[in-house]
Amino acid sequence: MKKVRIVVWGLGAMGSGMAKALLARPGVEIVGAIDRHEGRMGRPLGQVLGIDGPDINIEADPQTIIVEGSADLAIIATASFTTEVYQQLEMAAKAKMNIITIAEEMAFPAAQQPELAKQLDQLAKENNVTILGTGINPGFVLDTLIIAMTGVCLEVESIKAVRINDLSPFGPTVMHTQGVGTTPEEFAQGVDAGTIVGHVGFPESMEMIAAALGWKLDSIEQTKEPIVSTVYRETPHVTVQPGMVAGCKHIANGKINGKTVITLEHPQQVRPELEEVETGDYIYVTGTPGINLSIKPEIPGGIGTMAMAINMIPQVLQAGPGLKTMKDLPIPAAVLGDIRDLLTQE
């Protein structure tokens, strides 16, 4: 059986990490790499990754790489929103490539882009390929894992989940989009202006949970509150004085008939330990039985997203054609051996 041929589209932190992880595995090969970033395009892939890589150059023009018959699967790690990646998805699907993307909205595109979701489903079916959006969040912690946990319940009254993480490793862009280092007034203005965005993915996680459980949400309300620090906090990229904002507490409430049935909270801040905030992923189900689940510390976002995308390759290659979400496919699993062994089991 030939190796699984993969194109990696987008070689930022996530794309590069996935490329490295793929190159370390038997059974797969990277047959193409696309990135139009100045520092990466035209250079050998291995050089950009800092490893002995395969003998291929990173191309700026996808037309030379996304060619029918050249690859079994494309991993697309270029942007967060469905509208941003739609053309890339279309191009790869038309070239008969299965697709895994970490674009957050693609975890459940029907939530905010129902028309595009339908078109993608049709495109995938016309070209006999599978399209999946995944990642750690959305894609796992605040949706797939919650759904799986409700599998042990005879009744579910409501769900609350909280992901408390540490933004300290991240750079200036994340500090800006989360409002770290602002005053509470600047934070409020940033939220109003849309420059402080908080977490991308709540409607997607909410609607995935609802669809899996057979709920129809009437509304999803989101709030972004400043996490005002009482202590001095510092990272290589930002300093936060007491009284300033250390992060964004983004909350979403999904309601049915005025009652909140799903609450998802994602407080993201730098140096949470300085105020004795313990990072972790927490899932509480009120139902029969109730569930009280903790993961401490939280599953790291970067590695987790890369792993989810790579580990879902066998499921995507074996799924029927169409746009799929994590709730539609067999459970994820770490792919540790030759991926081809998993493909030939069935």
Next chain:
Amino acid sequence: MKKVRIVVWGLGAMGSGMAKALLARPGVEIVGAIDRHEGRMGRPLGQVLGIDGPDINIEADPQTIIVEGSADLAIIATASFTTEVYQQLEMAAKAKMNIITIAEEMAFPAAQQPELAKQLDQLAKENNVTILGTGINPGFVLDTLIIAMTGVCLEVESIKAVRINDLSPFGPTVMHTQGVGTTPEEFAQGVDAGTIVGHVGFPESMEMIAAALGWKLDSIEQTKEPIVSTVYRETPHVTVQPGMVAGCKHIANGKINGKTVITLEHPQQVRPELEEVETGDYIYVTGTPGINLSIKPEIPGGIGTMAMAINMIPQVLQAGPGLKTMKDLPIPAAVLGDIRDLLTQE
């Protein structure tokens, strides 16, 4: 769309609970019930369940119920071992019924009955039905959930999981099979004689994890140790003096090249709180990243098993034909609305 027609085969504690839960749901109907127990056979189902039930009698003879065209799915809750349920599975499959069974070994029958597993797969395919074994353990806590959690890992070095539960609600049979109330000497004799069995399902959970991750286990070693109480413990069915056995600590180690890669522990005892033992489900993955997951208290075994079996109905009805395990099907989810809405989504 017609209601999903279900036969419930076996109306012990689990079967009765599932029947009640099914009768409370829209979109499904119980069209047949089978049990040859003296107190149940021949009686109206509702009377045995203690509710206003459907107008059907519990039949002792499966031949009158397991008839082609009469049901879409059979739930089989009669026994623990593959050899015990094989003929029932065969009969239901030949009657073109999809099957969900909570027989523990059927969670991954290839582990101990590879030939029967092959035959069941062939039977299922010949009759275009799906056969699934599930439950809380094996079926979820110590296998499916572990596998799903490894989906966030780029590397997995080893896995340890512990399920600490409370046997206090159970009756004399469970007390005997777990050795509760024996002396340490009697416990050792009971283990040797096979009367103290501990947990049924470790080889199944181990092999399901290994298959999902692409590992080949060289050996699975099991030990059953007495949990010797230092305090007096009492339930309605048993008393345990200090120095006597309060339960069975059953441990399984799965090895590759002499190294333990999977450790599953299931200490089961009465009144664990009297020695400040906190019940819970715990999963630890040593890998990239490491995972430290807790569910406190543990997911209750009875409700959890009933829920898993019922909640997997949509996945089983929509799966391709064959013998499936939890790792092969989409993630479980609580079925809260009309099950038919979930079936028509695709």
